[in-house]
Amino acid sequence: MTSRPVAAVIPSSSRGLRRQGKPVAGGPMPLASPPGRPDVVYGFGRIDASGRVADRVTVAALGWRGGDRLTLTADAGVMIARRDAGGMITVSARPYIVIPAALRRRCGLRAGDYVLLAAMPGQDLLAAYSFAVVGQAMRAHAPFPRGEGGRT
Numbered sequence: 001m002t003s004r005p006v007a008a009v010i011p012s013s014s015r016g017l018r019r020q021g022k023p024v025a026g027g028p029m030p031l032a033s034p035p036g037r038p039d040v041v042y043g044f045g046r047i048d049a050s051g052r053v054a055d056r057v058t059v060a061a062l063g064w065r066g067g068d069r070l071t072l073t074a075d076a077g078v079m080i081a082r083r084d085a086g087g088m089i090t091v092s093a094r095p096y097i098v099i100p101a102a103l104r105r106r107c108g109l110r111a112g113d114y115v116l117l118a119a120m121p122g123q124d125l126l127a128a129y130s131f132a133v134v135g136q137a138m139r140a141h142a143p144f145p146r147g148e149g150g151r152t
Contacts, residue, residue: 038061038121039121039122040118040119040120041057041061041118041119041121042058042116042117042118042119043055043057043058043116043117043119044114044115044116045114045115045117045128046112046114046115047099047104047109047110047111047112047113047114048111049111050098051099051101051104051111052096052097052098052099053096053097053098053099053115053117053128054094054096054097055095055096055117056095057119058117058118058126059091059095059096059119059126060095061121062083062119062121062124062125062126063121064083064091064126065091066090066091066092066093066094067091068083068090068091069084069085069086069087069088069089069090069091070082070083070084070087070089070091070097071084071086071087071088071089072089072099072103074103074106074107076107076108076133077107077108077109077129077130078107078127078128078129078130078133079099079103079104079107079115079127079128080125080126080127080128081097081125081126081127082125082126083124097126097128099128107130108130108132109128109130113130113131115128115129115130115131116128116129116131116134117129
């Protein structure tokens with residue numbers, strides 16, 4: 001093979017010397033450092049017949065482990081879980097949260113419903129929003145453009 005190697009792939013023998021307008025050969029590439037801990041980590045899950053909602057990403061973002069205790073509260077279409085040593089709910093060894101039946105009834109969540117999960121690591125809090133609540137918020141704050149024929 002007679003083709004010449006690409007200069008950018010093979011480091012220069014003049015390590016550390018900077019040529020006019022060229023990066024230093026052999027030096028480390030500058031990488032974008034990831035931002036600190038995110039304010040909110042989103043996921044979604046489906047409530048099963050036992051009230052379990054699973055999403056590894058949101059539970060991992062909070063650092064919750066099996067045996068941690070939680071206090072759960074509810075409002076229309078929204079469930080809030082906070083880590084609390086005196087909480088009545090225990091996190092299982094698997095990455096899911098159990099929403100008790102009485103709490104599901106109070107906030108209007110049913111088996112089979114999908115929920116938007118919002119983990120807020122700085123507040124040690126997980127919120128589960130029904131898609132009905134998410135839809136209401138979207139319609140109220142970000143109207144959808146009209147479709148063809150004037151339909152919304």
